[in-house]
Amino acid sequence: MAATQPRHAASAAAANLAEARERTLALVADLSDADVEAAHSALMSPLVWDLAHIAAYEDLWLVHRHGGGGLLQPELAAMYDAFETPRAVRGDLPLLDRAQALAYLAQVRERALEVLEGRGPGDGTLVELVLRHELQHGETMLQAIEHARLLPSPALRPDPRPPAPGGHSGLESVEVPGGPCTIGARRFGFAYDNERPRHRTHVPSFRIGRTPVTNATWMSFTEGGGYERREWWSDEGWSWKEDYDITHPGGWARGPAGRRQWRIDGWAPLHPDEPVVHVSWFEADAFARAHGARLPTEAEWEKAATWDQATGTARRHPWGEEPPCPLRANLGQAGLGPHPAGAHPEGEAPCGALGMLGDVWEWTASDFRGYDGFVARPYREYSEVFFGRGYRVLRGGSWASRERATTASTRNWDLPVRRQIFSGVRLAWDAD
Ligand SMILES: [Fe+2]
Numbered sequence: 478m479a480a481t482q483p484r485h486a487a488s489a490a491a492a493n494l495a496e497a498r499e500r501t502l503a504l505v506a507d508l509s510d511a512d513v514e515a516a517h518s519a520l521m522s523p524l525v526w527d528l529a530h531i532a533a534y535e536d537l538w539l540v541h542r543h544g545g546g547g548l549l550q551p552e553l554a555a556m557y558d559a560f561e562t563p564r565a566v567r568g569d570l571p572l573l574d575r576a577q578a579l580a581y582l583a584q585v586r587e588r589a590l591e592v593l594e595g596r597g598p599g600d601g602t603l604v605e606l607v608l609r610h611e612l613q614h615g616e617t618m619l620q621a622i623e624h625a626r627l628l629p630s631p632a633l634r635p636d637p638r639p640p641a642p643g644g645h646s647g648l649e650s651v652e653v654p655g656g657p658c659t660i661g662a663r664r665f666g667f668a669y670d671n672e673r674p675r676h677r678t679h680v681p682s683f684r685i686g687r688t689p690v691t692n693a694t695w696m697s698f699t700e701g702g703g704y705e706r707r708e709w710w711s712d713e714g715w716s717w718k719e720d721y722d723i724t725h726p727g728g729w730a731r732g733p734a735g736r737r738q739w740r741i742d743g744w745a746p747l748h749p750d751e752p753v754v755h756v757s758w759f760e761a762d763a764f765a766r767a768h769g770a771r772l773p774t775e776a777e778w779e780k781a782a783t784w785d786q787a788t789g790t791a792r793r794h795p796w797g798e799e800p801p802c803p804l805r806a807n808l809g810q811a812g813l814g815p816h817p818a819g820a821h822p823e824g825e826a827p828c829g830a831l832g833m834l835g836d837v838w839e840w841t842a843s844d845f846r847g848y849d850g851f852v853a854r855p856y857r858e859y860s861e862v863f864f865g866r867g868y869r870v871l872r873g874g875s876w877a878s879r880e881r882a883t884t885a886s887t888r889n890w891d892l893p894v895r896r897q898i899f900s901g902v903r904l905a906w907d908a909d
Pocket of ligand 1: 530534559610614
């Protein structure tokens with residue numbers, strides 16, 4: 478029994494890694510070498526950088542740190558270290574070409590599997606770190622693919638979208654009663670350092686949007702002078718908007734038949750019932766002010782997503798303990814875009830909010846900081862070096878986030894000007 482358990486854990490880990498790899502490779506399978514190797518934008522890495530970076534990370538954490546082996550190609554370590562080599566310069570480097578990056582991925586994977594075979598997965602933390610890292614890069618690569626308007630593989634056809642239930646604009650709200658709640662990842666099981674320690678806090682009563690704000694509602698904002706009314710914008714937000722001539726969310730265009738939207742799989746009419754996506758924090762903030770609302774704090778967001786007032790406990794997911802599934806949340810890249818607001822009533826949070834996980838990342842009012850008692854683990858560059866530097870927190874994951882890597886305590890962060898991410902907005906209001 479003692480011998481079969483580690484072997485079972487090692488083969489489960491290998492199967493998870495294989496599934497992640499299959500997806501990574503499918504994302505680029507039908508793109509040309511030129512598209513995979515080009516730097517399409519200073520905001521996004523060349524896709525080929527992501528590929529080799531995934532390999533370098535796996536080699537560092539599974540083969541070297543977990544297995545005690547040397548690095549396969551130590552001379553590549555700095556170029557594929559996310560912190561040492563920021564996005565803006567990745568396109569200027571002598572990166573591995575596509576074939577070399579794919580070979581590097583395969584060679585490192587072989588070494589990693591040997592380590593798993595020989596030593597087992599240990600307590601599983603480093604395997605999970607490496608696995609989630611690859612899953613998260615799948616989302617980053619989808620952002621790059623969409624941003625550069627490369628069409629993804631025909632093998633990645635979206636699952637049928639659920640019908641719009643109607644009645645959701647993003648301006649309807651539900652009440653979250655005031656009182657104590659628990660925030661952060663549970664003590665046991667994998668979580669990133671920035672989700673811990675789990676702690677009690679008091680959140681006064683407030684209202685939160687039942688769903689994220691929809692395209693139709695954003696269109697009214699746009700057409701009602703939302704991008705021209707100075708009084709709705711912060712000073713910083715206004716200068717950003719003026720400097721970059723921002724007049725609508727990313728990917729919108731006006732065609733002969735009305736507004737269109739660039740989606741991952743091409744141009745489509747703007748779907749009024751879907752959550753707005755590709756808005757910056759500055760736009761989200763201005764939109765909220767224009768509606769006599771504000772963005773929720775992180776604690777408010779997590780309380781709304783998980784706190785069960787009846788039992789006085791936090792749920793693992795908005796709907797309960799059961800893992801995510803397509804009925805409950807639009808995660809996992811199956812839809813290749815957001816689903817209509819309110820389309821997953823089975824995923825309802827205790828307060829009645831819908832779509833808290835999946836569809837679009839939701840900007841919060843909060844700066845990215847460590848919780849009291851934060852301990853960097855396993856390395857400072859994962860979270861700590863970003864604390865207190867003007868990054869705002871996003872919550873809830875998007876349609877492109879993998880289920881395994883997205884929980885109600887997951888914290889994402891980006892600068893308030895950024896909107897290449899799949900970012901949307903859910904409003905909050907002080908209690909009456
Ligand atoms: Fe990374």
